[in-house]
Amino acid sequence: MKTELISTVFLSEKRKNTLIMLMDGPATIDDIKKSINGTTSAIMAQVKILIEQGLIEQKDDEYRLTHIGRIILKKIKPLIEALNVVEDNKDFWESRDLGAVPDPLLDRIGDLGEIMIHEPDLNHLFEPPKELLTSLKQTKNVCTFYSYFCPTCPYNYAELAKKEVNYNLILTRPVYERLRDEYTEQYNAIMNSQNSHLFVCEEDIIKPGAISVTDNLLLLSFFNKKGLFDHKKVISFHKSARQWGQDFFYHYRQLAEQVK
Known part of the structure; x- marks a missing residue:
């Protein structure tokens, strides 16, 4: 499970960027699409994985971090940001x-x-x-x-x-x-x-x-x-x-x- 969650976050730029975006608050698919390059179907596929892993949830037409998702993102967001600065x-x-x-x-x-x-x-x-x-x-x-x-x-x-x-x-x-x-x-x-x-x-x-x-x-x-x-x-x-x-x-x- 530990490896699976790490893979869920880090092995897809779309998933990673979606999670970081949702730290600022709930968003619709259209909001996510505006922030992250990709078709609606491609983004929905990644959103489905995040839901299955218990990192985000859907309420009406919006998606938001679950409590577990927020706990994990608070820990790994500084690492993601550091990697972005260094890797580029x-x-x-x-x-x-x-x-x-x-x-x-x-x-x-x-x-x-x-x-x-x-x-x-x-x-x-x-x-x-x-x-x-x-x-x-x-x-x-x-x-x-x-x-x-x-x-x-x-x-x-x-x-x-x-x-x-x-x-x-x-x-x-x-x-x-x-x-x-x-x-x-x-x-x-x-x-x-x-x-x-x-x-x-x-x-x-x-x-x-x-x-x-x-x-x-x-x-x-x-x-x-x-x-x-x-x-x-x-x-x-x-x-x-x-x-x-x-x-x-x-x-x-x-x-x-x-x-x-």
């Missing part, structure tokens, strides 16, 4: 050094949702992705962590400060010192802003390449397993991903010292 970009994740991510956040990796991997061409290696630049123009809140120096970033920092965006910025000490010493005007704009808060993280702390969280976007970068930064970045627009990014940022905020 397996080569990328295998090459990343994730030692900077606290274990509780690794356990929630599925919160990143549907992600895109940004890999710039040679002409744009040191420029932030367009998605991030667009978001920075619209957002009212930003949390950013950088452990490498991005030549265009001081100007972006200063622009946010001048607009009095609620901005929290963490830099490693070498990056901070370069900002302070070589970009005086931009540094002063940050320090003179009432809503900008600058923090310094010591170099000996295990850290990611970058974290940026805005009102609608999460951007992450990690060093690869050779300790090199190869400019590949993760971007997600999911609400759960932004919360994950906030929690990741505040992990480093607790390890940093504010510049006053």
